[in-house]
Amino acid sequence: MTKNAVTLLPEWTNAGMDAGRMGLGENHLKHLIRLPDRLKKFSRRGAGIFYDFSRQRLDDECFRSLINLAQARGIRQRFRDMMAGEIVNTTENRAALHTATRSFSDDPVMTAGPGNTGGTARTDIMPEIRRIRAEIRNFSADVHNGNIRTAAGKQFTDAVVIGIGGSYLGTEFAATALACWADKGIRLHFLSNVDIDNFGAIVRTVPADTTLWIVISKSYTTAETLANLNQVRGFLAENGLEEKNHVVTVTSKGSPGDDPANPVLRSFHMFDFIGGRYSVTSAVGGVPLALYLGYDQFERFLKGAEEMDNHAATAPDAENLPLIAALVSIWNNNFLGYPAQGLIPYASALSKLPAHIQQLSMESNGKSVTLDGSALAVSSGSIIFGEPGTNAQHSFFQLAHQGRPFPIEFIGVATPCYDTYTRTSKGVTNHQELWANLMAQAQALAEGKTDDNPAKCFTGNRPSSTLILQDLSPENIGRLLAFYEAKTVFEAFIWGINPFDQYGVELGKTMAGDIRNEIAEKNKNPGYQFDNRDPIRKCYLDILFDKKP
Amino acid sequence: MTKNAVTLLPEWTNAGMDAGRMGLGENHLKHLIRLPDRLKKFSRRGAGIFYDFSRQRLDDECFRSLINLAQARGIRQRFRDMMAGEIVNTTENRAALHTATRSFSDDPVMTAGPGNTGGTARTDIMPEIRRIRAEIRNFSADVHNGNIRTAAGKQFTDAVVIGIGGSYLGTEFAATALACWADKGIRLHFLSNVDIDNFGAIVRTVPADTTLWIVISKSYTTAETLANLNQVRGFLAENGLEEKNHVVTVTSKGSPGDDPANPVLRSFHMFDFIGGRYSVTSAVGGVPLALYLGYDQFERFLKGAEEMDNHAATAPDAENLPLIAALVSIWNNNFLGYPAQGLIPYASALSKLPAHIQQLSMESNGKSVTLDGSALAVSSGSIIFGEPGTNAQHSFFQLAHQGRPFPIEFIGVATPCYDTYTRTSKGVTNHQELWANLMAQAQALAEGKTDDNPAKCFTGNRPSSTLILQDLSPENIGRLLAFYEAKTVFEAFIWGINPFDQYGVELGKTMAGDIRNEIAEKNKNPGYQFDNRDPIRKCYLDILFDKKP
Numbered sequence A, B: 001m002t003k004n005a006v007t008l009l010p011e012w013t014n015a016g017m018d019a020g021r022m023g024l025g026e027n028h029l030k031h032l033i034r035l036p037d038r039l040k041k042f043s044r045r046g047a048g049i050f051y052d053f054s055r056q057r058l059d060d061e062c063f064r065s066l067i068n069l070a071q072a073r074g075i076r077q078r079f080r081d082m083m084a085g086e087i088v089n090t091t092e093n094r095a096a097l098h099t100a101t102r103s104f105s106d107d108p109v110m111t112a113g114p115g116n117t118g119g120t121a122r123t124d125i126m127p128e129i130r131r132i133r134a135e136i137r138n139f140s141a142d143v144h145n146g147n148i149r150t151a152a153g154k155q156f157t158d159a160v161v162i163g164i165g166g167s168y169l170g171t172e173f174a175a176t177a178l179a180c181w182a183d184k185g186i187r188l189h190f191l192s193n194v195d196i197d198n199f200g201a202i203v204r205t206v207p208a209d210t211t212l213w214i215v216i217s218k219s220y221t222t223a224e225t226l227a228n229l230n231q232v233r234g235f236l237a238e239n240g241l242e243e244k245n246h247v248v249t250v251t252s253k254g255s256p257g258d259d260p261a262n263p264v265l266r267s268f269h270m271f272d273f274i275g276g277r278y279s280v281t282s283a284v285g286g287v288p289l290a291l292y293l294g295y296d297q298f299e300r301f302l303k304g305a306e307e308m309d310n311h312a313a314t315a316p317d318a319e320n321l322p323l324i325a326a327l328v329s330i331w332n333n334n335f336l337g338y339p340a341q342g343l344i345p346y347a348s349a350l351s352k353l354p355a356h357i358q359q360l361s362m363e364s365n366g367k368s369v370t371l372d373g374s375a376l377a378v379s380s381g382s383i384i385f386g387e388p389g390t391n392a393q394h395s396f397f398q399l400a401h402q403g404r405p406f407p408i409e410f411i412g413v414a415t416p417c418y419d420t421y422t423r424t425s426k427g428v429t430n431h432q433e434l435w436a437n438l439m440a441q442a443q444a445l446a447e448g449k450t451d452d453n454p455a456k457c458f459t460g461n462r463p464s465s466t467l468i469l470q471d472l473s474p475e476n477i478g479r480l481l482a483f484y485e486a487k488t489v490f491e492a493f494i495w496g497i498n499p500f501d502q503y504g505v506e507l508g509k510t511m512a513g514d515i516r517n518e519i520a521e522k523n524k525n526p527g528y529q530f531d532n533r534d535p536i537r538k539c540y541l542d543i544l545f546d547k548k549p
Helices: A012-023 A060-073 A076-085 A099-102 A128-143 A169-177 A195-207 A225-239 A283-293 A293-315 A321-335 A355-367 A395-400 A430-447 A473-494 A503-524 A535-546 B010-022 B060-073 B076-085 B098-103 B128-143 B169-177 B196-205 B223-238 B281-291 B295-314 B321-335 B353-365 B396-401 B428-447 B474-495 B505-525 B534-548
Strands: A044-046 A049-052 A158-162 A186-192 A212-216 A247-252 A266-270 A341-343 A383-385 A408-413 A464-469 B043-046 B050-053 B159-161 B187-191 B211-216 B245-252 B267-268 B340-345 B384-385 B410-413 B464-469
Touching: A012 A060, A012 A321, A012 B340, A044 A321, A044 B267, A044 B295, A049 A321, A049 A473, A049 B534, A060 A076, A060 A321, A060 B245, A076 A099, A076 A293, A076 A321, A076 A473, A099 A169, A099 A293, A099 A473, A099 B464, A128 A266, A128 A283, A158 A225, A158 A283, A158 B050, A169 A186, A169 A283, A169 A355, A186 A195, A186 A283, A186 B169, A186 B281, A195 A225, A195 B060, A212 A225, A212 A283, A212 A321, A225 A247, A266 A283, A283 A293, A321 A341, A321 A473, A341 A355, A341 A430, A355 A383, A355 A473, A355 B396, A383 A464, A383 B384, A395 A430, A395 B353, A395 B505, A408 A430, A430 A464, A430 B098, A430 B196, A430 B223, A430 B534, A464 A473, A503 A535, A503 B396, A535 B050, A535 B428, A535 B464, B010 B060, B010 B321, B043 B321, B050 B321, B050 B474, B060 B076, B060 B474, B076 B098, B076 B295, B076 B321, B076 B474, B098 B128, B098 B295, B098 B474, B128 B187, B128 B267, B128 B281, B128 B295, B159 B281, B169 B281, B169 B353, B187 B196, B187 B281, B196 B223, B196 B267, B211 B223, B211 B281, B223 B245, B245 B281, B281 B295, B295 B321, B295 B474, B321 B340, B321 B474, B353 B384, B353 B474, B396 B428, B410 B428, B428 B464, B428 B534, B505 B534
Parallel strands: A158 A186, A158 A212, A212 A247, A247 A266, A341 A383, A341 A408, A408 A464, B159 B187, B159 B211, B211 B245, B245 B267, B340 B384, B340 B410, B410 B464
Antiparallel strands: A044 A049, A049 A464, B043 B050, B050 B464
16 A cells, blocks of 8 residues: 555545444434435535435535545546646546537647657647537538438438447437437447447448448557448448448547548547547547537537536535535445445436446446555445336346345436326326336435335335436536546545556457457468367367357 | 254355355466366356356365255255245245246146135146237237238337336347347337336337337236326327227236226236246237247247256256356355346347346345345345446446456357358457457456556456357247246245345335325425425425426
8 A cells, every 4th residue: 555545544534433423223314314404415506417415324524524535635626637638647648638528618728648748848739629529510510411422412311330338338328318309310320349240230220322330449440340340341342332431430640540541431530638438528429429419419418518527627525516426436335335336317318328337437447556556445446337217116126125235326307308298197297207206216215114024124224316407408418427427537536546547458358369369360270279278268269160059 | 033044054154164265365266267177167068058157266165065055955946846836936925937938848837826825726827828828829920911900901010018127128138139030020119117208209219000009017007007008098099099909918817908898909918926027938028029020939939948947947956057057146145245246248139138137136136034034144136237248348347357346147159140241350250259359358357467567467366157158049048038037046045035026116116106196286286385394305396396406
């Protein structure tokens, strides 16, 4: 452990003592939520969102200890440093400037960036970001109004995003959340997995002659994306179509996807100072979302994210929604010992949020090493999972109520998209029924219930937060996205880890490369015998080639 | 605790001592997997599936202790009792006969069933099950060949399943897994969530005049399902269509959905001795799957499940795939202390498997009380979550490799559906690339890697199992489904809990009912003031009615 370890801070020790007190029966949530001013004290409004943590297992002193911890770590200053272009991704010697992609301020954002790290010279990245935004606006408008057409003169009807992980999940989340705004005549699809059945299902769905393929890869070397692109090349060739008319790339300047020798319809740039899982508001999300929703809706989405960024950077710690949410998360994780967290949006449109936040949080904070290379003294990163409510109630909430406890973050939306369907059942609309369930679950988890029949007892004292959006507007989806991004980096800043690298994915890639080479060898030379010094590996390779387990 | 507690068994104590030994450095997985015969000893083939648990943290003695535990609990006999119609769902005084729905044996299955529980009289349920299967076969054939048409004489093109939880997830899993077999000209959709946006999105998608609505609810009182049906009634009326031509029900005999006074196109029966989460092979899955895939494919699916049931009932404990998988799960959960489990299918077609198994496992085994009503001495139920590989690698696997460890169950498929796309990248096909990654992940998690840079170190010793299917045939999907069902009940039999009830969902329903009543009151009487004795409840009700947070 290092002298910078968060666990050595007196503020950490204090929080630990508070946590011990919360185990007492008198601090059961069923009592806490009945205290006067409970909701007033433990809820906040900011950047258009209402955040209620009154049903978390904490009291005034716990909250004060946590805020003290945040202040001792100076996490809001670090957030501002991040927004200002400091090299916060130290292991990769990079800034982390996803916030710049949604800045509409006239202020410059100066960063050194790689290739420039030897000196102190810094350049303003905003002109480049504005240029790319304008390119996205013009390109999407040209596709929509028919200025850009296929070689045969047809308008495009479908767009397929070819990308994986950070080049996929965030865009899928935003596109699903905003689907009721999609009125541009473009259907959006995602080809992410290298599984050939993913490709097979897509090409069975889209019309070859009016489909745009949007290839998203920073390095343009991602194995899955390149393998899928390779299949698409075959598909285009079979249909007498050309890459230069049907492929768009989002990639780093000068990558193999941005090479004039291999012409494509259009190439948009992404930057190495924006990590994949934080890239939805860059061209990564911008190109597909502007095609699907129109650029204006995409810009509204950016502006919502910008508003939350500014809230995260400037609202005082005790009024700062994502900062408080990060503290609550660490409280549950390290002080109360919950290893997992449920994320349950009471909105079908947010069905892809859990998968995106699962990636954002677990890839950012699933680390064991602090910034100075020493071992982290506590567990970082929670297992995040979830499904929309009320569906989740009919699925795994049995365990949430009577099995192993885990904290839950509920999300509610005050007004649905389709509020014209007002037929009532049992005196309430569907939306009101949904809302009644959202309210009831948090209450039931907190209060519990005694019963003579042990199978019908509920221990209660199960914590949750609730986050409320006004509606599913592009601004609100942007705010929600930026809320979770800020929450994630605030957590990392408290732990003292780097939320922007992902070395943990490298070992599997290396090993897959070794295995790929052996498979390629066998493809070339069918007489090749797999090495039987590793019988497990040999067994699986034999299954692959014999096509039977 | 009771004298029947599993933790009082000497076999449990022995396993606990084995677990202590597994913490020694010499038992790190990187050593274990290099032992001669490791794979041979710790893998099994049965009912068409290859199950490899060689990368679980156990050795010969651990395995022997676990098998002894299974034998001490007599779990295979309990499984046979279950299949024979014993009242294994004791809290609800019911049998659990999902296995009967896929029995093609001529043998009777005698059960008392409710309403008959006073005496010993039992009846054979197989004639009724065969009758319903024949109804499904005839009905789906009639829809496909046009004998059953709309009132205007058109053939049906779309079917929407209205159901939630157990009436939804299993069917969605099977339909997604078998989508490449769907050649009957019927598109299948799911309307589950009470969220009006779920309904709004569906009605924007389907053609009113050629859509069948399949309403699935055992009691026909499920709030979400009835609220959605109510919206559908409005939609049909607006389009001049009638329930008797467009609605099919799957419900209990004599329920409000099976009432001649309210005619529907066809009503299929389900039984109270089949729990929702185990009901995919009954009419619940049968009606939509036969419409989507054709009855013949559905019957192949049933036969695969039957084969696995018979394997689970008859294969000796140490050769019994789902039984061993249940032991491994309990080993990881209670002896090695992992609270969660990842389920990662390397097959896009299995993308809905994690959500179905999440429900199956967490709703069945998320319990705190044993069969005799005493408190369970250990945690039962794991948190189950997952996404398809390789997608998951690019999402949350950072945490799997370098953060909080959790065991993983990988699933591979030897032959994909779309194996005609044989273009290669880096010398391998997409399917081979997928396979290389499946192999590499399990190896990397087990072995780990040291490095001078602490951020690039991998501790390894992270356990996984791998399950291999030959292909995505209906039989194999049936086998896979029945594997997880059997695994789930075997776990419950070891813990001594009832995997067939779900009292944990009741409290939230009751509270939602109270809140619904208050909302309905306000709808009737806009002057109604919400009670401010509970400021949290009042706050949320005000948000709902003011439409702003």
